[in-house]
Amino acid sequence: MNGDLLSIAVVAIVFFGVITLVIAFAKRKRKKPLDIEAFTAKWKDAQKLCANKDTWPLAVINADNVLDEALKKSGYRGKTMGERLVAAQRDLSDNDGVWYGHKLRNKLVHESDTKLSQVDVKDALTGIRQALRDLGALK
Secondary structure: OHHHHHHHHHHHHHHHHHHHHHHHHHOOOOOOOHHHHHEEEHHHHHHHHHHOOHHHHHHHHHHHHHHHHHHOOOOOOOHHHHHHHHHHHHOOHHHHHHHHHHHHHHHHHHHHOOOOOHHHHHHHHHHHHHHHHHOOOOO
16 A cells, blocks of 8 residues: 555656646747848848948948847847847857857947958858858848
């Protein structure tokens, strides 16, 4: 009789544990599908700014803004883009690249004497583009 009671208790604990996991999984925030066409158009606009050295800073800033919009629309939470990037880091394949782009954007916005090289711009946009692909905003 004690063995039967113990067996029932173990089954009940396992059952409630499984139910708890199922409920927690169901409540997890699901990523919303993004409008690829709209994000592609915004990305192309940012890329066009790479044609002229004078607009390179704007290209990096705009690309970063596109990524922030994708993070928000994907449901990543945070008061700042940096917080949203931290929340998304498990879903991004090139964290170093995306952080390079975001930090360069911050430097451009906060330090007026920042000089850019073509390699800087290329590396920043490459990291940001990969993050947009990882989020499903670009193909």
